[in-house]
Amino acid sequence: MNDSANATNNERTPVFFSGDRVLWVIVVVLAVISVLVVYSSTAKMAYDPSSGYSTAHFLRQQLFILVLSLSMMCIVQRIDCRIYNRLARPIYLFSLLCTVAAYFIGHATNGASRWIPIGPFQFQPSEALKIATVLYLARQLACRQKNIAELRIVPSWRFWTWRSSRTQRRIWREGTRPILVPVLLACLVIFPAHTSAAVLLFLASWVMMLIGRVRIRELLKLLGWAFAGALLVLTLNLGRSETAEGRLATWWHLWTHEYDADAPKPVDKLTDTERSMIAIHNGSVFGEGAGQSVMRVEMIHPESDYAYAFFVEEYGLLLAVALLMLYLWIFFRAIEIFGRCGTAFPGLLVLGLALLITCQALLHIMVTVNLIPETGQTLPLISRGGSSTLFTTIALGMILSVSRQNDEHSHIRPRGESIYEKG
Numbered sequence: 001m002n003d004s005a006n007a008t009n010n011e012r013t014p015v016f017f018s019g020d021r022v023l024w025v026i027v028v029v030l031a032v033i034s035v036l037v038v039y040s041s042t043a044k045m046a047y048d049p050s051s052g053y054s055t056a057h058f059l060r061q062q063l064f065i066l067v068l069s070l071s072m073m074c075i076v077q078r079i080d081c082r083i084y085n086r087l088a089r090p091i092y093l094f095s096l097l098c099t100v101a102a103y104f105i106g107h108a109t110n111g112a113s114r115w116i117p118i119g120p121f122q123f124q125p126s127e128a129l130k131i132a133t134v135l136y137l138a139r140q141l142a143c144r145q146k147n148i149a150e151l152r153i154v155p156s157w158r159f160w161t162w163r164s165s166r167t168q169r170r171i172w173r174e175g176t177r178p179i180l181v182p183v184l185l186a187c188l189v190i191f192p193a194h195t196s197a198a199v200l201l202f203l204a205s206w207v208m209m210l211i212g213r214v215r216i217r218e219l220l221k222l223l224g225w226a227f228a229g230a231l232l233v234l235t236l237n238l239g240r241s242e243t244a245e246g247r248l249a250t251w252w253h254l255w256t257h258e259y260d261a262d263a264p265k266p267v268d269k270l271t272d273t274e275r276s277m278i279a280i281h282n283g284s285v286f287g288e289g290a291g292q293s294v295m296r297v298e299m300i301h302p303e304s305d306y307a308y309a310f311f312v313e314e315y316g317l318l319l320a321v322a323l324l325m326l327y328l329w330i331f332f333r334a335i336e337i338f339g340r341c342g343t344a345f346p347g348l349l350v351l352g353l354a355l356l357i358t359c360q361a362l363l364h365i366m367v368t369v370n371l372i373p374e375t376g377q378t379l380p381l382i383s384r385g386g387s388s389t390l391f392t393t394i395a396l397g398m399i400l401s402v403s404r405q406n407d408e409h410s411h412i413r414p415r416g417e418s419i420y421e422k423g
Contacts, residue, residue: 076397
């Protein structure tokens with residue numbers, strides 16, 4: 001009887017809208033919010049005589065990006081996740097090469113080469129590399145579930161023993177090279193242009209390894225290596241260390257210096273974060289109303305880096321909290337989908353992708369209220385931007401693909417790849 005009911009429900013579900021229905025609703029709501037935010041926040045650029053554009057131009061541009069991205073999501077969610085498994089390696093290598101190429105042929109902004117021009121569009125390959133790394137790591141962890149609890153992935157700090165020691169060679173062959181090296185390589189490639197994205201990818205990968213039953217001792221050693229590497233980068237002033245140090249100094253200054261109400265600074269002398277907090281203060285509980293933002297003219301990037309603060313100013317804290325809940329809801333839906341998989345690859349893929357989306361949103365929101373230094377992370381699916389929106393919807397399409405196959409009971413459970421088995 002239950003099987004018949006499930007079959008009837010599947011038949012009634014449109015072929016391009018199958019999978020987790022709650023997740024579909026969240027995506028649609030975020031897309032609508034994106035249109036409202038971009039249309040209102042780009043007024044500053046439209047009023048600039050040098051831009052030569054109107055708000056309608058930016059609205060049409062965002063609508064085109066959303067239609068393209070949502071269409072891609074509909075296509076991706078119909079693909080069997082076993083195909084993702086088979087294509088994980090070539091997708092990872094291609095994304096890695098494109099990200100490296102961006103440093104040589106890419107468009108440079110603020111000292112960072114991140115975009116490859118493709119006709120009238122700018123392609124940011126690091127966004128693809130984040131998704132590809134999660135995909136590849138899910139594959140590597142899944143095929144080692146039978147003996148993952150015994151694997152060591154972090155070699156000894158005594159690097160001179162790596163070639164001479166049989167144990168160290170085995171660690172490299174069985175753990176470091178297949179699991180750890182792809183993650184570290186992706187982070188290193190992304191790091192010079194977008195440090196916070198590299199950190200985000202590393203943390204998401206670390207949690208994936210934790211869920212994938214890698215030994216806790218190995219993961220703690222990995223954190224130690226990461227901390228030592230971060231100190232080395234800052235000491236040698238590598239990558240965008242100067243930018244990171246400046247943002248840290250600004251963040252620390254705002255926390256340690258009291259605001260002088262008797263001698264307020266001019267708006268043009270305020271930092272982006274200070275303007276963001278003013279926008280949040282202006283919004284209060286119910287907001288100034290759609291199109292009534294004052295700080296959108298003063299904030300440098302209200303349509304991207306500070307989209308959440310702009311949203312609070314126009315729509316208020318109540319709706320802003322509801323927006324935050326939507327991002328958390330994406331992760332909770334992913335946990336529910338993960339619990340129904342029973343197979344390592346789709347389960348790890350779903351959680352890894354959901355971690356990327358939710359953590360990026362949380363980083364963006366924490367920057368706007370000065371809980372952490374500025375990161376340059378956009379608000380997924382809402383901030384203006386093509387590559388971020390496109391690959392966010394592709395990630396959501398993969399999650400929906402796994403959910404659809406859960407409903408259809410079409411997952412094949414390879415022997416020794418269950419995340420619930422102890423090997």
